[in-house]
Amino acid sequence: MIEPRNKTLLFTAYQRLLLRVNPAYPKRAEIEKDLENLKIGFKGEYRIDQAIKETHFTDAFYVLPNVELKVSPHRRIEIDTLILTERFICIFEVKNLKGTLKFNENPYSLHQTINGKTYSYPCPQQQTLRAADSLHYWLRQQFKINLPIQIAIVLPNPNVLIETAPTKVKLLSPREIPLFLQGLDTHSKIVSGNHLKQIVSTIKRENSPFNIFPLAEKYNIPINHLRTGIVCPCGGNGIRTTQRTWICTRCKETIKKAIENTLFDWFLLYKSSISHKECSNLLQIQNRNTVTKILKNMKLEATGSTRSRLYHYDYKKDLVKQEASLVNLIYV
Structure with missing residues (x-):
């Protein structure tokens, strides 16, 4: 085998x-x-x-x-x-x-x-x-x-x-x-x-292979040098056209799993944890309840009180819960 x-x-x-x-x-x-x-x-x-x-x-x-x-x-x-x-x-x-x-x-x-x-x-x-x-x-x-x-x-x-x-x-x-x-x-x-x-x-x-993530740390890249928001695989920016859809401004295609992939980018590139405010800024979603639902429907470990709460990702696990569809949480 x-x-x-x-x-x-x-x-x-x-x-x-x-x-x-x-x-x-x-x-x-x-x-x-x-x-x-x-x-x-x-x-x-x-x-x-x-x-x-x-x-x-x-x-x-x-x-x-x-x-x-x-x-x-x-x-x-x-x-x-x-x-x-x-x-x-x-x-x-x-x-x-x-x-x-x-x-x-x-x-x-x-x-x-x-x-x-x-x-x-x-x-x-x-x-x-x-x-x-x-x-x-x-x-x-x-x-x-x-x-x-x-x-x-x-x-x-x-x-x-x-x-x-x-x-x-x-x-x-x-x-x-x-x-x-x-x-x-x-x-x-x-x-x-x-x-x-x-x-x-x-x-x-x-077996415990070295964890290279988040990748930006390897190259000492400050967070402000990385783009936020929804980014299409072609490199174009995503623009929200309906409650649940983002379209690429460059290729005009629908960006699949826009929220999931953007949050995955955060953990692969930025940090192993994310706060409510960081998630809001990353996704460019200002509704607090929506952001909270997104974070709770992911396989993340929460630490800290409500105001200082951080959500931690375990790189050995899947990010999104099987039964969750994050796009369905975007209603505003």
Whole structure:
């Protein structure tokens, strides 16, 4: 079973940030570049997932993307792709780099040369070795087992030349993944199918990826540099034409889920909480009862007294209650 890589929310956040940020903001080019790198990285990860699907595993297997575990009070690990079977565990560190790569040791580093310019990065060999050592420790502490852990660095970009290869970690292209994994699948069984399910469930429960939201904080963008109101996906402003309808002033199309998407923008971009006044200013709705109903019909945790009340969003949950249709609350 392969867990999907859910990058849709992050893509959406970047796209909405570019729609709402001031066109003259100095870091706009940086945001655009980061979005492009995100797209490139996702394409590389997709190629890896497709290669894993081509693998003929003997028994049940689980593939968990983007795993972050706290293995001890003072150590956390990040794993791009974690593969678990009854016979072995495999860690893939994915580096979607191009150009000429030189893996240095003593001390560990990675040098990338593109068009005559050289860039230095933390060494993925060291990162992968550290992740394997930490996961070994965590498994012994949690389950008293010693599953063999194999590691590899995967380079999805075909436009890469290796000047100096790492000596302790294997390099793979996506095409090499199926045979590499099938070679590992010859180990004897170490755990039962039920025991493996228990391990996977524990990892998924304790997985705590870094929360990048609200995205504006990453780029130190002040709130007054972001547009308020209803914004169409095409970039035009929304104008309210009826009690429940907003039309884009640019493309003239009806803006679907105008309120829901605008409030979602707030939590993805601005802050993890919102006050009654902030919601009123954001949606440009002055009727206090209407704003109150909107906030209460969302999956938000309220704190504070009536005057200072804040509504907090949990990024692991849906924003809108299933039975609620926020547009139906707009009656003035």
